[in-house]
Amino acid sequence: MDRLEITGGTPLAGEVRVSGAKNAALPILAGTLLAGGPVVLSNVPHLNDVTTTVKLLRRMGVEITFHDGLRLEIDPTQIREHLAPYELVKTMRASILVLGPLLGRYGRADVSLPGGCAIGARPVDLHVTGLRAMGATISIENGYIRARAERLRGARLVLDTVTVTGTENLMMAAVCARGESVIENAAREPEVVDLADFLIRMGAQIEGAGTPTIRVQGVESLSGASYAVMPDRIETGTYLVAAAITGGRVTALRTRPKELDAVLQKLGEAGAAIEVGPDSVEVDMRGRRPTAVDIKTAPFPGFPTDMQAQFCALNAVASGTATITETIFENRFQHALEMQRMGANLSIQGNTVVCRGVERLAGAPVMATDLRASASLVLAGLAAHGTTVVDRIYHIDRGYECIEEKLLQLGATIRRLPG
Numbered sequence: 001m002d003r004l005e006i007t008g009g010t011p012l013a014g015e016v017r018v019s020g021a022k023n024a025a026l027p028i029l030a031g032t033l034l035a036g037g038p039v040v041l042s043n044v045p046h047l048n049d050v051t052t053t054v055k056l057l058r059r060m061g062v063e064i065t066f067h068d069g070l071r072l073e074i075d076p077t078q079i080r081e082h083l084a085p086y087e088l089v090k091t092m093r094a095s096i097l098v099l100g101p102l103l104g105r106y107g108r109a110d111v112s113l114p115g116g117c118a119i120g121a122r123p124v125d126l127h128v129t130g131l132r133a134m135g136a137t138i139s140i141e142n143g144y145i146r147a148r149a150e151r152l153r154g155a156r157l158v159l160d161t162v163t164v165t166g167t168e169n170l171m172m173a174a175v176c177a178r179g180e181s182v183i184e185n186a187a188r189e190p191e192v193v194d195l196a197d198f199l200i201r202m203g204a205q206i207e208g209a210g211t212p213t214i215r216v217q218g219v220e221s222l223s224g225a226s227y228a229v230m231p232d233r234i235e236t237g238t239y240l241v242a243a244a245i246t247g248g249r250v251t252a253l254r255t256r257p258k259e260l261d262a263v264l265q266k267l268g269e270a271g272a273a274i275e276v277g278p279d280s281v282e283v284d285m286r287g288r289r290p291t292a293v294d295i296k297t298a299p300f301p302g303f304p305t306d307m308q309a310q311f312c313a314l315n316a317v318a319s320g321t322a323t324i325t326e327t328i329f330e331n332r333f334q335h336a337l338e339m340q341r342m343g344a345n346l347s348i349q350g351n352t353v354v355c356r357g358v359e360r361l362a363g364a365p366v367m368a369t370d371l372r373a374s375a376s377l378v379l380a381g382l383a384a385h386g387t388t389v390v391d392r393i394y395h396i397d398r399g400y401e402c403i404e405e406k407l408l409q410l411g412a413t414i415r416r417l418p419g
């Protein structure tokens with residue numbers, strides 16, 4: 001398995017170009033199953049999860065061609081299979097996103113249950129309950145969700161919990177259902193809005209994406225479309241924290257600052273000087289040590305759980321004591337255990353970590369357990385004294401395009417050690 005070797009202590013400086021958003025590209029790729037004609041997607045990030053999704057779609061009979069490294073031409077009109085097999089789903093839970101479009105467009109889908117992952121049980125009961133309310137017959141057999149429906153009918157769905165992919169699956173199922181669907185307590189994440197905008201580009205009738213109530217008027221069919229995936233707000237936040245944790249100055253380009261309000265507010269509290277442009281954000285720490293900040297994760301527009309691990313690393317070397325409370329997932333502090341091995345003073349108490357900042361972390365061999373945890377260990381290594389080797393970085397390759405190249409451009413001392 002590949003590893004990343006980082007020698008810390010250098011304040012990062014320079015500009016980083018943000019890639020397309022993983023958590024928008026994955027639902028949008030699944031949404032191409034609804035298209036009645038060719039789709040061209042641009043700004044698709046080069047990530048393992050995208051590769052896995054492309055493999056899954058091709059397996060169903062979708063024709064996909066990569067052009068000049070950034071554009072995908074997709075022809076979903078010759079689908080011959082409606083199956084998402086365990087061997088693919090177990091590597092990427094987001095495969096569940098094909099369930100709604102397959103059922104909504106073809107009336108059938110056999111999708112392996114995703115199972116849990118390092119950060120939690122990750123149930124999909126709300127996806128299944130919503131589809132049943134739309135008239136689907138769904139059985140869970142031998143680890144698979146077997147869903148059938150003559151034609152889904154519009155329904156009013158009240159989600160018990162705010163669920164991002166649950167909202168996305170049900171929205172995609174509704175676009176070709178008979179009649180109107182209303183999704184209450186819907187997720188408001190920008191990636192949900194990006195998916196809705198893509199579906200609307202194909203002719204779907206959706207209102208309210210980005211608010212707690214999404215209304216969908218079912219249509220008979222959708223056309224093809226061309227669409228550019230939104231920039232990745234979590235990748236943006238990760239590089240801005242890299243600036244803050246090393247006392248440096250980094251500008252993230254081709255991003256959307258307004259989707260980062262909660263993160264920028266916390267970086268400001270940590271002592272960063274922040275400059276916001278139309279599609280750029282600069283964080284300048286001016287060589288200062290960050291101040292520890294209290295964090296409590298929440299659904300958008302609250303503080304994103306996908307930035308929690310990164311701020312745990314920041315607090316680990318900050319001055320003062322602060323708490324980080326994780327309210328979305330039940331086991332998302334694995335990174336704290338690894339940072340303790342680097343000398344961090346982090347005390348896990350239920351769903352809260354009490355962070356007592358230390359002057360310096362010491363480089364050490366550490367192990368990544370999930371995508372954002374691995375990013376946070378890279379950040380800790382950038383700030384630490386000495387060398388850190390992060391193992392199992394296949395996690396990081398799922399969600400960060402060319403991370404070592406981008407960090408090298410910012411002056412980091414980092415290299416990939418082939419496994």
Ligand code: EPZ
Nearest residue numbers: 023094122123124125126127161162163164165306328371
């Ligand atoms: C999406 O996961 C993201 N993944 C996650 O990003 C992100 O952390 C998460 O949303 C929260 O923002 C993608 O978009 C591909 P949820 P998702 O359903 O949709 C409970 C990353 O690092 N729940 O919003 O799976 C669930 O247990 C990844 O990029 C149910 O109880 O998360 C959790 O407590 C990690 N039943 C809460 O809802 C359900 O049917 C929120 O989960 C569904 C969810």
